Amino acid sequence: MRLLSKNFDPLDSNFDQSSFDAYHELQESDPVYWWEDGRGWIVTRYDDCLEVLRNAAAFGSDVRDWEEFSETSEVSELSFFRLKNYGLTASNAAEHARLRELIRKPFGPQTIRAQSELIETIATSLVSEFRSRGEADLVAEFARPFAYHVIARILGIPIHEDSADDFAELTHRGMQVMNPNLPAAARMGYIEAAEEWVACARSILDQKRREPQADLLSALVRDEHDPDTALSLLLSLVVGGTETVSNTLPLGLNELLQHPDQFKRFQEEPSSRSRAVSEILRHQASTKFLIRYAKQDVVLRQRLIIEGQIVYVAMGAAHRDPGVFREPDRFDISREPQGDQAFFGAGSRFCLGSHLARLELEIGLSTLMSQLSHLSRPSAVLEFEPNSLVRGLQHLPICFDPA
Numbered sequence: 467m468r469l470l471s472k473n474f475d476p477l478d479s480n481f482d483q484s485s486f487d488a489y490h491e492l493q494e495s496d497p498v499y500w501w502e503d504g505r506g507w508i509v510t511r512y513d514d515c516l517e518v519l520r521n522a523a524a525f526g527s528d529v530r531d532w533e534e535f536s537e538t539s540e541v542s543e544l545s546f547f548r549l550k551n552y553g554l555t556a557s558n559a560a561e562h563a564r565l566r567e568l569i570r571k572p573f574g575p576q577t578i579r580a581q582s583e584l585i586e587t588i589a590t591s592l593v594s595e596f597r598s599r600g601e602a603d604l605v606a607e608f609a610r611p612f613a614y615h616v617i618a619r620i621l622g623i624p625i626h627e628d629s630a631d632d633f634a635e636l637t638h639r640g641m642q643v644m645n646p647n648l649p650a651a652a653r654m655g656y657i658e659a660a661e662e663w664v665a666c667a668r669s670i671l672d673q674k675r676r677e678p679q680a681d682l683l684s685a686l687v688r689d690e691h692d693p694d695t696a697l698s699l700l701l702s703l704v705v706g707g708t709e710t711v712s713n714t715l716p717l718g719l720n721e722l723l724q725h726p727d728q729f730k731r732f733q734e735e736p737s738s739r740s741r742a743v744s745e746i747l748r749h750q751a752s753t754k755f756l757i758r759y760a761k762q763d764v765v766l767r768q769r770l771i772i773e774g775q776i777v778y779v780a781m782g783a784a785h786r787d788p789g790v791f792r793e794p795d796r797f798d799i800s801r802e803p804q805g806d807q808a809f810f811g812a813g814s815r816f817c818l819g820s821h822l823a824r825l826e827l828e829i830g831l832s833t834l835m836s837q838l839s840h841l842s843r844p845s846a847v848l849e850f851e852p853n854s855l856v857r858g859l860q861h862l863p864i865c866f867d868p869a
């Protein structure tokens with residue numbers, strides 16, 4: 467155990483380089499592990515993770531159930547955070563179901579399939595901006611704007627050349643306040659961005675109230691009369707729809723580039739892509755931890771979790787659990803689905819955007835492959851974002867034939 471507690475430090479910026487070894491050690495020796503610096507329990511085995519996510523009576527998402535929560539802390543006073551008290555994260559079961567119903571419609575499988583052309587057009591247009599250069603940073607120049615533009619179009623966020631990019635940038639910067647590893651010096655800038663995000667989002671919704679259109683945000687403000695609730699749902703959709711896809715796509719491309727035979731298969735056999743996307747979501751999970759708060763005392767694998775304590779559900783670990791996935795560390799896009807896969811969570815808070823996410827990954831990756839010939843990446847060591855909740859690359863430099 468001493469060795470583990472020394473090496474296991476999700477707050478360390480190098481953690482992502484070796485996290486899966488540490489997870490395996492925990493799965494083997496201490497699957498419900500007290501993480502001293504995180505002042506909470508880390509759950510690493512697949513079945514236990516699912517048990518925590520599904521047992522909403524014992525494990526909730528409302529930060530106000532945390533024993534250390536303070537209404538007056540610097541962060542909880544932000545309007546960005548207060549919004550969480552109105553929305554999906556903090557609502558009880560009946561209110562949660564009502565809120566989901568307000569925003570569910572455009573994300574069903576068939577409605578999302580019908581967006582394929584739009585998603586492909588966005589991807590192709592972004593590639594055309596750097597195609598002639600022969601090199602690009604896939605994170606900044608493709609993955610981030612791609613995820614943002616898709617969700618903006620689906621929701622009906624106006625895309626005027628200037629303000630769309632402002633709001634995209636604000637979203638990315640504002641979301642950083644949720645990063646528990648934020649250095650104090652950087653915090654002020656992000657706090658300002660988060661507050662600006664709220665002001666900007668409020669004015670987008672006001673505009674929809676004044677001039678409704680045939681889009682999700684207009685329907686939302688028509689059906690939901692509490693402005694803070696509507697704002698909070700917009701926050702969940704924009705946050706849920708951007709960082710997740712923009713982190714997963716570069717991680718997936720990077721893995722495919724390291725396995726040229728699998729890259730070729732993805733490129734040449736469209737029928738292989740759905741399973742390949744599952745393997746990317748499994749092997750390269752971008753959600754490191756989902757957080758829950760114990761609503762009562764619970765015993766899990768003989769550990770007593772006390773009411774009010776945090777439980778970190780280690781999604782990356784769960785999907786590399788050798789008890790469920792054969793040779794879990796091997797990347798194999800032809801892998802038969804194993805286990806009851808939970809890439810998008812489990813229980814009542816299951817990801818609302820799972821069909822959209824899969825389609826974006828499939829179309830985003832295939833567009834890059836079809837538009838850029840001799841795609842490769844320089845052999846530099848890749849740096850991960852310093853964030854203990856989310857796993858993503860800071861940059862992914864790529865090279866290709868200029869066209």
Ligand code: HEM
Pocket residue numbers: 519527554555566573617702703706707708710711714747752753756757809810811812814815816817818819820822823
């Ligand atoms: C690779 C992409 C994605 C991954 C891995 C992912 C993963 C997840 C997971 C694990 C949850 C459950 C959170 C919890 O239990 O605390 C979740 C919830 C959610 N996701 Fe996603 N997601 C992705 C893309 C998207 C997209 C594109 C959208 C856009 C609509 C979206 C919207 C949401 C929303 C609104 C929730 C909250 C649902 C609720 O509380 O009822 N996600 N996602």
